[in-house]
Amino acid sequence: MNLGEIAPGWWWLIGGLLLLMAELVAPGVFLLFIGAAAMVTGAFVLLFDLGVGPALVLFAIYTALAVAIGRKVYANRIVDSPDPLLNDxxxxxxxxxxxxxxxxxxxxxxxxxxxxxxxxxxxxxxxxxxxxxxxxxxxxxxxxxxxxxxx
Missing domain, CATH: 2.40.50.140 (Nucleic acid-binding proteins)
Structure with missing residues (x-):
């Protein structure tokens, strides 16, 4: 089996997994969302046998959606601090x-x-x-x- 025979959906899943692992090595919370979007794109490509163009469009939509959700979640995070005015x-x-x-x-x-x-x-x-x-x-x-x- 050569690399050309691997279904494109698996490449998306592998890429997403690599991005998630990169997030563990260099935590910045940003690669997490792109990796999740790549994995969801890979699942859709495998399920619906999509071509490269639709897969890229899906990836762009999923990335934007994942980043928007992530920003909303992290922006509303309440951090308990013994000194709430520390940086003010x-x-x-x-x-x-x-x-x-x-x-x-x-x-x-x-x-x-x-x-x-x-x-x-x-x-x-x-x-x-x-x-x-x-x-x-x-x-x-x-x-x-x-x-x-x-x-």
């Missing part, structure tokens, strides 16, 4: 008092956080005053005047 630096600043560097109002301004400066809105506050971070919009901090102590 601006949200970690909420509640901190920071010093105003340039006048802060509803249109903008700058505040000093540690050794760096951040964009800020809110206030109003003048340079040198302390304000409290009450929210974050991207990497722009929402601030309001720190409560003043009365005598």
């Amino acid at each position: 630096r601006s949200a970690r600043l909420i509640g901190r008092s920071v010093a105003v560097v340039s006048t802060v109002d509803e249109h903008g301004g700058r505040v000093r956080v540690g050794d760096s400066e951040w964009s800020a809105r809110g206030g109003p506050a003048q340079p040198g005053e302390l304000v409290r971070v009450v929210g974050a919009e991207g990497n722009c901090l929402r601030v309001e005047g720190a409560p003043r102590l009365s005598a």
